Amino acid sequence: MPLSPLRLRLLVASLLTVSFLGAMDHTVVATSLATIAGELGAVQQMSWVIVSYTLASTVLLPVLGKLADLIGARLIFLSSLVLFLIASLLCGFAQDIAQLTLARIAQGIGSAGLHLMPQTIIGEVTTPRERPRILSIIGAAFPAAILVGPIAGGLITDAWGWRWVFWINIPLGVVALALAVVAVPHIAGRAGRRFDVAGAVTLGISVIAFVLAAAWASAGGAQRGAPVLIAATVAILGIAAFIAIELRVSEPLVPLHLFSHRTILVCIVLSTVIGVGLFSVVSYVPTYIQMAYGASPTVSGLVPIATVFGMLVSTLVTGWLASRSGRYRIFPLLGTSAAAAGLLVMAFLPTGLPLWVPMLAMALVGVGTGGFMNIIIAVAQSAAPREDTGSVTAAVSLVRQIGSTAATAVVGGLIGAGVTAGLPPTLDAATLTPLAVRNASAAVQAQVADLYSSVMAPIFIGLAVAYGVGILASLLLPDGRLSDQLEAPASRAAEAAAA
Known part of the structure; x- marks a missing residue:
């Protein structure tokens, strides 16, 4: 039954608050990471504060998606919010890195x-x-x-201490929980269906192995060779075993038949393109701007801000346009084309140009990506059976996150190897900083700028090619119109009729 306009507004307010809370947590903590590691005396282990959270949140996506289909999304949503708030409280009380890591795992779930x-x-x-x-x-x-996150994280850490980076979630989360209890309707699951435990365990092991292989590979070093090979082998064998399990069980964790649907498959490809093409490189752009354009760290942050602002504006505009017309194919087609064009401009920019030039180029990448990143979720959901809504939504999100992780590792490794190989002999790659470059002679600054441009150019071209794959996928997307009717799930309707 459709929600009343008031109930729908309350629901959107609740879901928006919760989504902002979850998204903010990652960016706020990243800003405070050095302070956290220093106070807990665990500088060498500080990466686990991020890695533990990322692994837990990635692995649990398909599990929670399936559980939402089986027992109802409301219960999973409220349970996740309560767990997140309890874990945030425990993160703030952590006395050492082990306690913080365990709490971050719960927070990631x-x-x-x-x-x-x-x-x-x-x-x-x-x-x-x-x-x-x-x-x-x-x-x-x-x-x-x-x-907002990086600025908020710095202000909170400076004013109240790093523990409040986690505790600030509590009052916001309580408000969101109160709204959710009132606004989120009961959504029937499929009672009596067995959860695919074997598939969940196998996929979890495979994803963890894949993420670790990507992270270790990006770290480089000869000592990483064996762990990377072992983790990659476990990931490959695990995925093969997972597919074999899913083909045999009656209620698979990830219904593989969804991948045979052209619309869903195209949406999954487009989601992967977003992870590979944008999320993998945006964190490296500030360093590139500092080295190639001589900008300060503060000024270099304007480039990713332009990217994200473009994404924010375009996602709101295209979402409104798609709902108004019902048409959706044009948005991924134009979006992937715009993002590819922006990355190609970045690849061929000469050094020494005003900073607003790369800002505009990366803003175009953000506008293009934001133009379809949420629309493809709606399209995939409309193509899947209602009883598989959670599973198909999780699949689209999972491939984006995995694609981002893998591509980030590859991009980081390529940048590190390229810069190390071509660095002027007067600079040491192990201690290279933007400040050291700015204090060097004009000739050395020019060499470093040219080096970073030559290293980043093929990377930008490669990412543009990834968006080119997205253009081809968009052309294969069926040109349909989104329905304005809410259909009852077939299996649930059949169960109700039988009762």
């Missing part, structure tokens, strides 16, 4: 639900025609958090 369940709930209670507009509003939480 809750974060997976905060990311996934709002999209799943909207897919359950709104018509396909309404979804792009509402998903774009909720999806705006991600770029908004990227813009």
Whole structure:
């Protein structure tokens, strides 16, 4: 039954608050990481504060998506929010890095639900025609958090201490929980169906092995060779075993038949393109701007800000347009084309240009990506059976996250290897900083600028090619119109009739 306008507004407010809370947590903590590691005396282990959270949130996406289909998205959503708040409290009370890592694992599990369940709930209670507009509003939480998070993290850490970076989640989360209890409707699951434990364990091991292989590979060093090979082998064998399990069980964790649907498959490819083409490089752009353009760290941050701001504006505009017309194919086609063009401009920019030039180029990448990143979720949901809404939403999100992890490792490794090989003999790669470059002679500064441009150019071209794959995928997307009718799930309707 459709929600009343008031109930829908309350629901969107609740889901937007929760999505912003989950997205903010990652960016706020990243800013405070050095302070946390220093006070806990664990500088060498500080990466686990991020890695533990990322692994937990990635692995649990398909599990929570399936559980939402089986027992209802409302229960999973509220449980994830409560777990996230409890874990945030424990993170703030952590006395050493081990306690903080364990709390971050729990927080990552809750974060997976905060990311996934709002999209799943909207897919359950709104018509396909309404979804792009509402998903774009909720999806705006991600770029908004990227813009606000680093500043908020620094201010909170300086004013109150790093523990409040986690504790600040509590009052916001309680408000969101109160809204959610009132606004999120009951969504029936499929009682009596068995959860695919074997598939969940196998996929979890495979994803963990893949993420670790990518992280170790990006770290470089001869000592990393064996661990990378072992982890990659476990990931490959695990995926093969997972596919074999999914083909045999009656209620698979990831229904493989969804991949035979052209619309869903194209949406999954486009989601992977986003992870590979944008999320993998945006964290390296400030360093490139500092080295190639001689900008300060503060000024170099304007380039990713322009990217994220472009993403924020375009996701809201295109979501509204898609809901108004019902048409969706044009948005990924134009979006991938714009993003590819922006990356090609970045590849061929000469050094020494005003900073607004790369800002405009990366803003174009953000505009292009934001133009379809939430629309493809709505399209995939409309193509899947209602009873698989959680699973298909999780699949689209999972491939984006895995693609981002793998591509980030590759891009980082290529930058490190390229810069180390071509660095002037007067500079040491192990101690290279933007300040050291700015203090060097004009000739050395020019050499470093040319070096970074030559290293980054093929990377930008490669990422543009990834968006080129997205252009081809968009051309294969069926040109349909989103329905303005909310259909009952077939299996649930059959169960109700039988009862």
